[in-house]
Amino acid sequence: MDTSVAIVIFSVLGAIIIGVTVILIKSFASPKKIDGIKKLLKDGKYQQAEKYAKQIITKDPRDFVAHYYLGEAYYLDGKTDLAFIEYKLVNQNALFDGRIQEVPFRKRMAELYTHFNQTQDALKEYLLLTKMEPGNAENDYSVGKIYEEMNQPGNAMAFYQKAIAANKKHSKAHASLGYLLYRTKQVEAAKKEIDFAIKLNPSEYSNYYYLGRILREQKDYSAALKALEKAQRDPAFRQKALIERGSCYMAVDHMDNAMGEFEHAIKVTSNEGSQETLYARYFLAACYEKQRNIDKAIAQWEKIYAKNRSFRDVGAKLQEYKDLQANDSMKEYLTSSNQEFVQICQKAALAIGYEPKKVEETKTGCIMYATEAKGDNWMSVRQQMALIEFHRVTDPLEDSVVRRIVDSLKPNNCTKGIICTSSGFTPSAIKYAENRPVALVDKEKLEAILTKAGV
Secondary structure (H helix, E strand, O other): OOHHHHHHHHHHHHHHHHHHHHHHHHHHHHHHHHHHHHHHHHOOOHHHHHHHHHHHHHHOOOOHHHHHHHHHHHHHOOOHHHHHHHHHHHHHHOOOOOOOOHHHHHHHHHHHHHHOOOHHHHHHHHHHHHHHOOOOHHHHHHHHHHHHHOOOHHHHHHHHHHHHHHOOOOHHHHHHHHHHHHHOOOHHHHHHHHHHHHHHOOOOOHHHHHHHHHHHHOOOHHHHHHHHHHHOOOOOOHHHHHHHHHHHHHHOOOHHHHHHHHHHHHHOOOOOOOHHHHHHHHHHHHHHHHOOOHHHHHHHHHHHHHHOOOOOOHHHHHHHHHHHHOOHHHHHHHHOOHHHHHHHHHHHHHHOOEEEEEEEEOOOEEEEEEEEOOOOOOOOOOOOEEEEEEEOOOOOEOHHHHHHHHHHHHHHOOOEEEEEEOOOEOHHHHHHHOOOOEEEEOHHHHHHHHHHHOO
């Protein structure tokens, strides 16, 4: 063999041997380095793990196993934005050949998509997990939560039920199903699910809030108050629970207790503009209004108006009571004590030609039985009896009020009914009063009567 040819052959063989050796060294070295990163992660040395992973990636940018562990190191180090970048890179390129466990990776990927509000991508990951782990209730529950956030209650319910089928003791799935049933007006079924969720996990205090709301709607106020007391142990539901407790007390006309709950609800937060705080102030104002403490009610409405000018009917309330401040007689009518109010109503009756004979206090004012005042020829004319109602309210009176008065005339030997209100009447009430022996006196007419009466 020619010497020059032999040299060439040996050179080529040497290059091949060196190349294979380098590849073998890398193939053995890389897993060892990856094992080193795993150990660092296990020992909580996240920044060192990041450093070693970056070294591997610098030499081989397509080493997606290293990218995966770099993402894991970032995640455990609290750098979720950097972790997300690495995980997405792995998701787009990696082959799950055993070096990266696909199920844990998918769970982390779904968690990161959720964290960064990429709902559709998170849903895809969780749906894939439901197929990879068909008996895992947690995956079904996570899919249900996403569908609920996407306002797809039907799909959400189906996956909550699937989670419960996989694990009958999954308290969160029972609770979430209960909340959805409550929202869709299936109250009894909702209560059953929430009760069971509480039985499974009594320390999940948010469930007591929804139970309290259901019990309040069912008018079981005593039980509702107890449930809502427990709900306050969850800081996220404390203010809401206090507002619900106040509503329970309002429903049974315990205004002092109601006001205490609403005041507490305002104090437990520093967010003056939140919906919950505005509602607490609104209901507190309603309590003041019922107690005829209009100045304090106005103060609450003004605080609400400063934060949200379109909140419910606050603007209309403020305008209404602004007019009231300019009308002393109407202000007296609305804000006087019950005893003073009866005296005002008696003066008003006399001003329209009726002499009060009997007065009874009612929840919204008083009812009066009166006879026509005596005229010059009173001896020759039989006096007619009238039934007069006075209302201190801000909402228009419904036709049910008119119907009740009309039905009460004959049994009380009255020939006429008169309804006086500080507000007005609904169209249906006005229509029902037509061609019937009842007169409707709205706010404007009442103001004129009070002025005439010298109030």
